[in-house]
Amino acid sequence: MTTSSASDGLSAALGGTIKSQTAMAEVTRRLLDYIASGAVAQGDRLPPERQLAELMGVGRSAVREALAALEILGIVTVRPGSGTYLSGGTSELLPQTLSWGLLLRSDKTRELIEVRHGLETQAATLAATRATDASRRLMAEHTATMEQSLDDFSTFVTADMLFHQELAAAADNVLLRDMLQSVRSLIRVWVERALNDAEHAKLTLEEHRAILAAIDARDGAAAGEAMTRHMRSAAQRLLPTLDSP
Structure with a gap:
């Protein structure tokens, strides 16, 4: 050509x-x-x-x-x-997911938030018993970066997403990891808009610490419960932004 x-x-x-x-x-x-x-x-x-x-x-x-x-x-x-x-080698789930969710309309984003809640909770439950020591160290490092970036929302959000990516990988379920990867990417723009307050950042940090503590304790039930609390809290912050200009 x-x-x-x-x-x-x-x-x-x-x-x-x-x-x-x-x-x-x-x-x-x-x-x-x-x-x-x-x-x-x-x-x-x-x-x-x-x-x-x-x-x-x-x-x-x-x-x-x-x-x-x-x-x-x-x-x-x-x-x-x-x-x-x-790069190639993308998940076979992407075409189906992107075909209906990409435009980020508020109704579809609400559905994505609900789907993410269940997937993240399942990932945390699995990660508690399947995470390697290396994965736990990485999640701890991302949590530390969040703590050091409470006044730098861009860095904070990046560390937050890296924490969740590592947790999904630690669950040792490729299908679950790819589904979460797709959903998180599609709502990323809304997540960044929702986190714009220092108090919200502190609360998010505490929620991540609780998830990590449960994973370190290899307590699947506690990890799932901690993630459920985090997802509910995140949704409360995120949903009001969907209809804002």
Whole structure:
């Protein structure tokens, strides 16, 4: 394929200014359509953020957030200083999950929050008896980062999500891990909006400490109960943001 035809194909797939209030969701949808079309192969580098932003008429922050969501899903790999590459080997669940949840409408997001509650509770219950010492250390490190970042919400949210990713991996159930990975990515934009208060951050930290303590004690029932409390608390913070502009 010539450079000119490749550029024309890219413009056709991604071009056109995005006016949606949920620009990140629309950018993600277009990128997924572009990837699904077969225009890029596993290991190929995607166009740079600046070019993608210009093609879609959005700010680079929307492109960056979309690529971050795709990285969490395992679809792309972001290499600082090099670019973003198609990683391949994604979960077979992604097409079904993304097809209905990606636009992040409030009704679907409420359903995703309910689904996440059950999946996270099951993951915590399993992780309590299946987590390796290495996984426990990583969860403890992420909890420590949260404690050190109570006034840095961006770093706090990242450490929070890494904690949950490690917990899902520690449950040693690939299907459960992939389902949680998809759901968390789809509600990520709302999670970031919901955590904007120091008191909420402190409460979230205490909830994570309780989950970790139960996992360290290898008490599955206690871990499940601690996660249930955390999910209920998180939902109380998250749901009011869904209808806000």
